[in-house]
Amino acid sequence: MEYGFLSLLPPLLAIIIAILTKQTVVALFLGVWFGATVMNEWNPILGFTYTVNEIMVPSIADPWNASLILLVVFTGGFINVLRSTGAGQAFAEFATKKVNTRQKGQNFVWGSAFLFSYTEPVLILGTVTRPVTDKLKISRVKLAYIVDSMGSPVASMSPISVYAPFITGLIATQIAALSLSENPWSLFVQMIPYHLYGIFAIVGVLLVVNMKIDIGPMYKAEQRAIKTGKLYGEHDKLMIKNTEPENESNVDADIFSFLIPLALLFTGIFGVIFWTGDIAANGLTGAFLNADIIFAITTGFFLGSVGGILYAKFRYAKPLQDLLNGYVDGIMQVMIVPVILVMAWSIGTVATEMGLGEVIAHYAGSYLPAFLVPVIIFILGGLIAFASGSSWGVFSIMIPIAIPMGLALDLELALVIGAAISGGVFGDHCSPISDTSIMASTGSAADHMEHIRTQLPYALIIASSASAGFMINGLTQSSILGIVTTAAVLVAILLFVNNRTKNKNRAAAE
DSSP states (O other): OOOGGGGGHHHHHHHHHHHHHOOHHHHHHHHHHHHHHHHTTTOHHHHHHHIIIIIIHHHHHSHHHHHHHHHHHHHHHHHHHHHHTTHHHHHHHHHTTTSOSHHHHHHHHHHHGGGGTTSOTHHHHHHHHHHHHHHTTOOHHHHHHHHHHHHHHHHTTOTTSSHHHHHHHHHHHHHHHTTOOOOHHHHHHHHGGGOHHHHHHHHHHHHHHHTTOOOTHHHHHHHHHHHHOOOSOTTOOBSSOOOOGGGSOOOOOOTHHHHHHHHHHHHHHHHHHHHHTTHHHHHHHHHHHHSOHHHHHHHHHHHHHHHHHHHHHHHHOOOHHHHHHHHHHHHHHTTHHHHHHHHHHHHHHHHHHTTHHHHHHHHHSSSOOGGGHHHHHHHHHHHHHHHHSOHHHHHHHHHHHHHHHHHHTTOOHHHHHHHHHHHHHHHHHHOTTOHHHHHHHHHTTOBHHHHHHHHHHHHHHHHHHHHHHHHHHHHHOOHHHHHHHHHHHHHHHHHHHHHHHHHHHHHHHO
8 A cells, every 4th residue: 555645754753752752762652653553544453553563573573673672781781880890980080191181082982983893883982982071071962973973974884894785785686687797895885985974974073073163952062061060961861871970980990990891892792703704714804794793792792791790809809799780780771772772663664664765765756857866865865764763774765766767867876876875874863763873872871862953963064065065976976076075065064153153152141
């Protein structure tokens, strides 16, 4: 059955309710229930039954989703081990001897993201760097913005990430269907200079940090952190409940309290990657491409937790019962996150079953001049990802549309693929129902809706700049001109907005 524009209503309803109430779980459930009701001939009872049995339960049962839920659970335990043993504070004390200013701290988070380019680094990056940013009085939403902006953009351009096999698989399917001779991996690499949103989301963080450009609600959050030391708002609902850094632990821990869990974290990650990816048969690169990355990270978090507990037990003679209780408490603190993830996946399922992507692409993709195709693909991808909360869903929808369109209009295939990937990542950054942004809020221990609200202006500025770049790409098919155009527009917009913000705040102060 075709639902037309009705397919837009469930995600839009969820987004509007989430923004108005800040109750993400309730908003998502109502959106799913509404969509299921529509699909069941407007019968709310059948809609509720369908929501639970046919949407939510399969979302939990999906192997990838289930493994991600377990990853979040193990993350919660690891985070609380670092907190309760004093390891986080020990690392913060050690790191801030060199990384001793707010600007250096934010650059430290930015640079650290590349250490985790083989996966989507939002959970690990936020977990590892938060003790440092807390000590330097960097607001939680600023950390979440940096983490989110470095997460999927870095991973979606990394050949050894969980993104790469998925994207190349979609490309390969289209190449085979269209009887083309291109190599999917070559197209993936060629796509990177055309992934304008991803490139400039990363560059944008550097500009924002080093030009000290805090705009809109981010400015208020940062000023609160600088002037009062409060890292989050009084009414913020943190994804991980914890106290301010100075009250986190009364343990005078040494740096090994942090280094041992971190070493075991990396040992677990790389050990499982090499094992599940069969490094002996596939080589180093092949091992990363074939490995079970989520299982590897989960194992790393578990081993890191065990190492942290045992070191605290034998080094400081802390009661094992207390340490285990702290680990379980950490798990309990993040239990809301799997619930939100299940609801986010469920709203994505509803959008897919109702044909949201096809509806948007059909109505917006007709009668387009060739040079507008890249920017239209980018914008459509952003809209679909915003409404569905899934960049991977956008890749699945838009790549099969983009490649035949590019071929028919004699456009560079790498260009249209890059536009599709950029659109998915952009919409993902803006959407309150995005699982990636939910995990960024979790790793940063921030209020999720505040994270979205403070990140949105930056995402829209990057997207506007990228749109100009895609226009030039469409006209010239030159990746260099697209990058130069995007950079020029981005700097111009940031300078304008920054000056306007400063003038407005100066006037308010007077």
